[in-house]
Amino acid sequence: MGYTIAQKIIKEHLVCGEMVVGNDIGLRIDQTLTQDATGTMAYIEYEAMGIPRVKTEKSVAYIDHNTLQTGFENADDHRFIQSVCKKHGIYFSRPGNGICHQVHLERFGKPGKTLIGSDSHTPTGGGIGMLAIGAGGLDVAVAMGGGAYYITMPKMVRVNLTGKLSPWVSAKDIILAVLRVMSVKGGVGKIVEYGGEGVKTLTVPERATITNMGAELGATTSVFPSDEITREFLKAQGREEDYTELSADADAVYDEVIEINLSELEPLAACPHSPDNVKPISELEGQKIDQVCIGSCTNSSYLDLMRVAHILKGKTVADGVSLAIAPGSKQVFNMLAMNGALADMIAAGARILESACGPCIGMGQSPNSKGISLRTFNRNFEGRSGTADGQIYLVSPETAAVSALAGVFTDPRKLGPAAEIELPEKFLINDNMVIAPAPVEEMDNVEILRGPNIKEYPKTSPLTDSIEASCSLKVGDNITTDHIMPAGAKILPLRSNIPAISQHCFTVCDKEFPERAKTLGKSIIVGGENYGQGSSREHAALAPLFLGVKAVLVKSFARIHKSNLINAGILPLTFQNPADYDKIKLGDMLELPNVKKEIADGSAVTVVNKTTGETVIADCELSDRTRAIILAGGLLDYTKENS
Numbered sequence: 043m044g045y046t047i048a049q050k051i052i053k054e055h056l057v058c059g060e061m062v063v064g065n066d067i068g069l070r071i072d073q074t075l076t077q078d079a080t081g082t083m084a085y086i087e088y089e090a091m092g093i094p095r096v097k098t099e100k101s102v103a104y105i106d107h108n109t110l111q112t113g114f115e116n117a118d119d120h121r122f123i124q125s126v127c128k129k130h131g132i133y134f135s136r137p138g139n140g141i142c143h144q145v146h147l148e149r150f151g152k153p154g155k156t157l158i159g160s161d162s163h164t165p166t167g168g169g170i171g172m173l174a175i176g177a178g179g180l181d182v183a184v185a186m187g188g189g190a191y192y193i194t195m196p197k198m199v200r201v202n203l204t205g206k207l208s209p210w211v212s213a214k215d216i217i218l219a220v221l222r223v224m225s226v227k228g229g230v231g232k233i234v235e236y237g238g239e240g241v242k243t244l245t246v247p248e249r250a251t252i253t254n255m256g257a258e259l260g261a262t263t264s265v266f267p268s269d270e271i272t273r274e275f276l277k278a279q280g281r282e283e284d285y286t287e288l289s290a291d292a293d294a295v296y297d298e299v300i301e302i303n304l305s306e307l308e309p310l311a312a313c314p315h316s317p318d319n320v321k322p323i324s325e326l327e328g329q330k331i332d333q334v335c336i337g338s339c340t341n342s343s344y345l346d347l348m349r350v351a352h353i354l355k356g357k358t359v360a361d362g363v364s365l366a367i368a369p370g371s372k373q374v375f376n377m378l379a380m381n382g383a384l385a386d387m388i389a390a391g392a393r394i395l396e397s398a399c400g401p402c403i404g405m406g407q408s409p410n411s412k413g414i415s416l417r418t419f420n421r422n423f424e425g426r427s428g429t430a431d432g433q434i435y436l437v438s439p440e441t442a443a444v445s446a447l448a449g450v451f452t453d454p455r456k457l458g459p460a461a462e463i464e465l466p467e468k469f470l471i472n473d474n475m476v477i478a479p480a481p482v483e484e485m486d487n488v489e490i491l492r493g494p495n496i497k498e499y500p501k502t503s504p505l506t507d508s509i510e511a512s513c514s515l516k517v518g519d520n521i522t523t524d525h526i527m528p529a530g531a532k533i534l535p536l537r538s539n540i541p542a543i544s545q546h547c548f549t550v551c552d553k554e555f556p557e558r559a560k561t562l563g564k565s566i567i568v569g570g571e572n573y574g575q576g577s578s579r580e581h582a583a584l585a586p587l588f589l590g591v592k593a594v595l596v597k598s599f600a601r602i603h604k605s606n607l608i609n610a611g612i613l614p615l616t617f618q619n620p621a622d623y624d625k626i627k628l629g630d631m632l633e634l635p636n637v638k639k640e641i642a643d644g645s646a647v648t649v650v651n652k653t654t655g656e657t658v659i660a661d662c663e664l665s666d667r668t669r670a671i672i673l674a675g676g677l678l679d680y681t682k683e684n685s
């Protein structure tokens with residue numbers, strides 16, 4: 043039996059476990075990336091492990107999330123990361139160099155290699171045939187130290203692309219079509235692999251738009267073959283030597299096959315407030331809009347922005363619409379500046395933002411209250427834009443640009459024949475914003491710059507024999523990491539300061555939660571389906587840890603968040619009978635009388651509701667390794683114990 047692309051990369055990097063679906067497997071990691079919002083903590087954790095130099099082939103720290111510099115905290119974090127990088131052997135991509143995933147794709151990613159990143163959109167690297175997975179900061183710290191990265195061996199899904207996109211229909215519409223079929227839960231425990239004749243019609247940046255937003259499917263990752271188109275892209279980036287061909291064997295077996303005929307697709311939008319709430323633009327046409335934001339790691343490649351510039355050229359943004367554009371990397375920004383496309387955008391009235399995440403992570407450009415904002419981004423969860431009642435629609439750059447001019451939802455196919463815009467034969471290559479680490483012999487002289495915003499990792503302790511704790515919060519289905527640990531300009535600067543950031547934990551759902559949890563000392567959170575969906579944000583586990591949360595008892599978990607809870611030493615429990623969710627109320631006193639023994643034995647966990655006298659049985663699905671992590675009190679303690 044042949045192998046799929048992902049299975050080939052896994053086989054090549056397997057350090058333990060068997061490649062059987064559902065098994066825990068350990069992978070050797072070639073490359074890591076961090077961004078500043080999760081990176082500060084990842085490097086605090088790396089330091090705590092006491093390993094002098096990273097053991098990966100390439101590790102890169104990007105500064106892209108928090109670039110507003112509204113206070114000293116942000117600048118302190120950047121200086122801290124830069125100094126850690128210099129000392130410990132990590133490349134440092136300075137603020138202004140661009141968004142981590144786009145820059146990594148352009149400058150560092152290699153087909154056939156493994157990459158983990160402390161950001162959920164790390165699967166962007168699948169666009170050049172990498173096995174690129176979003177992970178927690180602590181997982182990245184461990185991988186930098188030479189440790190394996192553990193995943194559950196996923197199922198394989200093949201998305202078979204046939205036909206060819208019609209003019210003004212784009213890669214964004216492909217992934218929105220996949221989301222419409224699979225939903226935000228449909229990819230959990232799966233790797234989505236693209237194949238078929240249609241693949242040959244897509245450039246690397248287009249493939250990367252699709253793998254990027256595969257994160258919204260909840261998939262472990264998404265991957266495209268590495269073929270002649272990949273080779274051309276790498277050649278244009280001046281690194282043809284990084285190319286290797288990679289494709290699925292003809293007799294590879296997939297657990298699921300989805301057919302998408304590109305010729306039948308039309309422009310789509312993900313409507314508020316979920317990326318799988320997809321409708322055709324034709325159904326929304328004519329509705330007034332307030333704002334358009336073009337950028338993010340999903341849609342700000344050279345091709346995307348050249349198409350936008352072409353649409354805007356010689357026109358003016360509609361009255362009452364604010365159009366903001368953030369090029370995804372300095373490379374793209376510079377090329378647009380040199381070929382005149384930037385001038386066309388400025389002349390049309392676009393507000394040009396720096397090469398960073400910006401509005402995608404709620405750092406500026408919040409829409410007006412109840413404002414309708416069309417964005418080329420990948421997420422539209424409630425509140426992420428910074429405006430609680432903002433109505434965010436996710437669209438292609440083409441739909442965004444044409445709608446910005448019209449002031450209403452507009453189908454870009456109205457523009458008539460599309461302009462032929464192609465990737466250049468050679469990109470502008472200038473890596474002057476990437477700082478190499480100090481040579482090994484000089485690393486001892488590098489001082490770590492630690493400002494007052496850099497606080498230690500929260501205190502952890504091994505799992506106790508029993509737990510007695512109140513239910514400090516009860517939430518419903520589809521709680522996202524944005525609900526648990528909101529982003530935004532006021533909160534992001536506190537990412538290296540857990541005591542301060544924890545004061546914002548869950549305040550979107552319940553303003554009193556942080557104070558209540560702290561007063562209780564020990565507590566348990568109860569939730570519904572797909573708890574923790576969204577990002578790899580480990581602060582969504584670290585803030586509850588700091589506030590004394592001992593266990594999270596839900597109907598089901600999102601993958602990365604569950605592993606972040608385990609890494610933080612918080613018990614991830616699921617109701618054996620989902621209807622038992624109704625048996626626990628906010629404030630109920632819960633007891634887990636034999637929890638340590640039950641976890642150690644791998645048996646179900648008994649939860650006694652001492653307030654009502656009822657008993658609930660919970661599962662705690664753990665592998666041998668994650669069980670040992672939970673018993674030790676978290677991954678940091680486990681790593682220290684085992685190194």
Ligand code: SF4
Nearest residue numbers: 163338339399402403
């Ligand atoms: Fe940045 Fe948004 Fe991409 Fe996250 S999804 S890396 S915030 S651009």
